[in-house]
Structures are given as C-alpha cells and as structure tokens.
Amino acid sequence: MTIKSKSKNNFDLCGNGKKGILMVHFGTVKMETRKKTLDSLNMNIAARFQEFQVREAYTSRMIIKKIYKKEEIRKNTPKEALRMMAQDGFTYVIVQASHVINGLEGEYLKGEVGYFKDEFQEIKMGEPLLTLPEDYIQIADVFKKEFENIEGAVVLVGHGTMHHSNSAYGMLQTVFNMREMENFYVGTIEGYPALDEVISQLKKNSVKKVTLVPF
Structure with missing residues (x-):
C-alpha cells in the first residue's frame, strides 16, 4: 500500500472496489459563503466523478469549533474523515484539497494522509491550484x-x-x-505583498478605481 502524490487532477484509480474522493478545505464560518464556494465545489466534483463517493473535511480546527458552536454542525478533520472512510469499506481514495498554494496546510495534510497509508488499497493526493508553471498561465487566462x-x-x-x-x-x-495584464495586482492578508505594498503600487500608477477579488 502506497501514498501517491500525482500531477494535478489525476483521478485514475484501478480496480473495482469502493472509490471515494475526500475534498479538504481550510473552511469558513460564513454559511452563505460556504454554500457558494466550498459546497458548490463539492457538488461539481460529485457530478463530474459519479463513480466516486464524495466526502468533506476541514483543516482549520478553529473554524470547525465555530461552526459547531454557531450551527451545531460538526465538520470532520481529515483524520476523522479518512478514519470513517476506512470503517465504511472504501478501498480507493483520492484526497484533493482546495488549497491555492503548497503551504503549511498542505504539508500537515500529507502527514495526516500518511497516517492511513495501510488502511486503503490505494490512496492518492492531488496538488493545490498553483503547482505547475502551466497552472499560473491558465489562471491568468481565466x-x-x-x-x-x-x-x-x-x-x-x-x-x-x-x-x-x-x-x-x-x-x-x-x-x-x-501576459500584459498590467492592471492586475496580487496582494495577501498575512504574507507579502501586504495591503500597504499594493496600495503603494496603485498610487504610483495613479489608479483611481479598484475591484477586489478574493483569491
């Protein structure tokens, strides 16, 4: 039994056993945002890969606690979700996170998945959104x-x-x-460039109108 980390969107698994996809999100406490984004993504994956059962997990323990306190809905951690999938007889599992970059959350997730390496006949992990050079080009084009x-x-x-x-x-x-998209700027909340750096660039370029896009 091995853990395989393949190229993006490799959903090919051999065998006729019970197949599952575990969608892993950082999470959000806002119900409407959850419906429009994470829940919608889960449903899209389920519709596209109908031979798989789709389940969900959140990596943020703080968000899990807040959702339970506010809505009495208990979101599973990746370990909890994978343990349940093993108990429910899944033999082939793909773990796909909705993370944008290959950061700390992804490293923690690999460790949690590794804990279950002997519980399934095969388990794979997909990559975050921005992994290969062509990913950046595709995102820019979008x-x-x-x-x-x-x-x-x-x-x-x-x-x-x-x-x-x-x-x-x-x-x-x-x-x-x-790609001559000079009117596009990338900023971050907890990294670089921060808000001040982005504002500085906007002022330098005499920008008067800005559209903010969560990324």
Whole structure:
C-alpha cells in the first residue's frame, strides 16, 4: 500500500472496489459563503466523478469549533474523515484539497494522509491550484477573460503565509505582467505583498478605481 502524490487532477484509480474522493478545505464560518464556494465545489466534483463517493473535511480546527458552536454542525478533520472512510469499506481514495498554494496546510495534510497509508488499497493526493508553471498561465487566462471589460485595477487578495510557498503569489504577479495584464495586482492578508505594498503600487500608477477579488 502506497501514498501517491500525482500531477494535478489525476483521478485514475484501478480496480473495482469502493472509490471515494475526500475534498479538504481550510473552511469558513460564513454559511452563505460556504454554500457558494466550498459546497458548490463539492457538488461539481460529485457530478463530474459519479463513480466516486464524495466526502468533506476541514483543516482549520478553529473554524470547525465555530461552526459547531454557531450551527451545531460538526465538520470532520481529515483524520476523522479518512478514519470513517476506512470503517465504511472504501478501498480507493483520492484526497484533493482546495488549497491555492503548497503551504503549511498542505504539508500537515500529507502527514495526516500518511497516517492511513495501510488502511486503503490505494490512496492518492492531488496538488493545490498553483503547482505547475502551466497552472499560473491558465489562471491568468481565466482572470483576463473574466475581467476583460473591467475599468481600473483588479486586486487579487490571497491569504498569504510566512511559509516559503508565499512566493507563489509573486510568480502569479510575474505571469500577469508577462501576459500584459498590467492592471492586475496580487496582494495577501498575512504574507507579502501586504495591503500597504499594493496600495503603494496603485498610487504610483495613479489608479483611481479598484475591484477586489478574493483569491
């Protein structure tokens, strides 16, 4: 039994056993946001890969506690979800996180998945959104098309991290610039560039109108 970390979107598993996809999210305490984003993503995956049963886990213990306190809904951690999948007879499992970058959350997740390496015939992990160079190009093309008629600047706001993976945001900015998307700026909440750096660039370029986009 091995854990395999493959290229993005590798959902190929051999065998006729019980197959499952565990969608892993950082999580959010806002119910409406959850419905529009994480729940919607889960449903899209379930619709596309109908031969799999889709389950869900949150990595943020703080968010899990807040949701339970507010809504009395208990979200599972990855370990809890995988333990339940093993008990329910799953033999082939794919763990796919909705993380944007290869940060600390992803490293912790790999450790939790490794704990169950002997519980399934095969278990695989997908990669975060920004992993391969072509991922950045595809994302840039999506934003360029989505905001092609926008007036002013578009500021993408990522979470950010003190982990070295924060450099992914800088790479995305570089891709924007190379694809002549000069009105796109990438900032972060807890990393670099922070709000002050982004505002400084906006002022330097005499930007008067800004569209904020959660990223």
